[in-house]
Amino acid sequence: MFSSTVLLSGLVASVLAAPALEPRAGSCTFTDAATAIKNKAGCSTITLNNIVVPAKTTLDLTKLNDGTHVIFQGKTTFGYAEWEGPLISFTGNNLLIEGAAGHSIDCEGKRWWDGKGSNGGKKKPKFFSAHSLKNSNIKNLNVLNTPVQAFSINSVTNLGVYGVHMDNSLGDSLGGHNTDAFDVGSSNGVYISGAVVKNQDDCLAINSGTNITFTGGNCSGGHGLSIGSVGGRSD
Template identity: 65%
Template sequence: MVPSLKLCLVALLGAASVQAAPASDIVPTAASALERRASSCTFTGSKGAASAIKAKKSCSTITLNNVAVPAGTTLDLTGLNKGTKVIFEGETTFGYKEWSGPLVSVSGTDITVSGASGAVLNGDGARWWDGKGTNGGKTKPKFFYAHKMINSNIQNLKVKNSPVQVFSINGASELTLNKITIDNADGDSKGGHNTDAFDVGSSTGVYITNPTVHNQDDCLAVNSGKNIHFTGATCTGGHGISIGSVGGRSDNTVDTVNIENCSISNSQNGVRVKTVYGETGTVKGVTYKDITLSGITKYGVVIEQDYKNGSPTGTPTNGVPITGLTLNNVKGTVSSSATNVYVLCASGACSGWNWSGVSVKGGKTSSKCKNVPSSASC
């Protein structure tokens, strides 16, 4: 055989063997690493998580098919190569251990995380639920860290029965989460607590569109960040759509948040802005527009500057001013024992508000409001 032809055949056979072998079993060489970065990898079963973690830098598409993540293990998909796609198929499950998690963590640039039709990430949170959430009892793992995700997308995921907080979004830039379903309805009767759907901090350009949430805490909580959008949400059973609590963290600035076309039902609160007593920071340019409330049990609209250690003190402080707050077409009903609107501001700490079309009915009128800006009413 002609030597050059022989070399070509050897090279071709080598390439074929690289593609056929399981990604986690390949010992990379300079040549095979290039091929593996362009490959599609599927992982399944009880060893799927470990294999995916090991091979994550070698796959352009990572498919997780009925993966059972071992107890105390994070499905660690951080530091993915630019442009990687992650697809969840079937049911992803997680072993039981008392630990803080997270159960899943993803980071990278131009990343797409999606759920195939019928896929579910099942936290089986009842194993941890004790009515105390992160305030005591069992140590419970947070679910999904979307930290340092840049120009990325998370779409069509269904999360069921998270032990505590679901999505932690931090250090993200231009991140879109579309059509996320969070079903923690079982927690209503089985002790779910602190099951926040989306917690946002220190991020710029976050777009959460068309989520469906049933949980036992905030549907959204923006603790810090700029240019945050939350639209088309259906929120049931939790604590409302919230800004804050703001203050007492390393980043205490909330700047430009648009919350539009959302419904909030059977929740403790509807619209909520809370800043921390005695702390410093800024809340500016927040808009709630076209919000529908029903079955609210505590406050239809609540803005307070007295939050401390998870509860109000009754005495507002001015270290975190709330400026440029817009409420436009916020309407609906609360229960007869609830309060329609409650505003508790420190002197001079709330200004530039623009309220129009705010109509919350069915409950009590508060007699404890303080320093309400002229365009608002309490």
């Protein structure tokens, strides 16, 4: 479902049935994943309110209009299935992706955790694909209990990530593994500031890229920062 702040004028009351209107360019609030995925192109601001994403479904927010503002509101959750994911995916230019006060994105990773991470056992979905973003920002997301790796940042140019909180501390006793917070590859201009991470693997793993900054972070439970893979890449 969605609601939109787009102004509609000249409507005449009628008892006749009419087809459902698609949201047009403006501010849209969605309360289910399927409607958000279908109608995302019609909105300049997208609010995702208490979204439940079905199993084996990516909350596909790729190919958004330039300058789209996306807000996670309430609690976002995901159905259970063994698959590769991602649970959420974004592409676009000049995007602002942020969390509203009091929101959470809870992957309920304990349903997948088996101590093996991505090395075997249950097939576990990755959380958040941030690929091919340009001149965009991710702010103030509160993420809980990812099944394995959280943010995959690849082929981006000028991406700011501010105030992300990732709490996988339940995985310390329940078999969380390979729960990297940020994996960066083939990117230029990534700035990660103020991240608070509790996990069981790398806080930041840089596989390749240029002009990558990590500042003001607080990482606990995992391996800290890993840049060991950079030397094997041309970028």
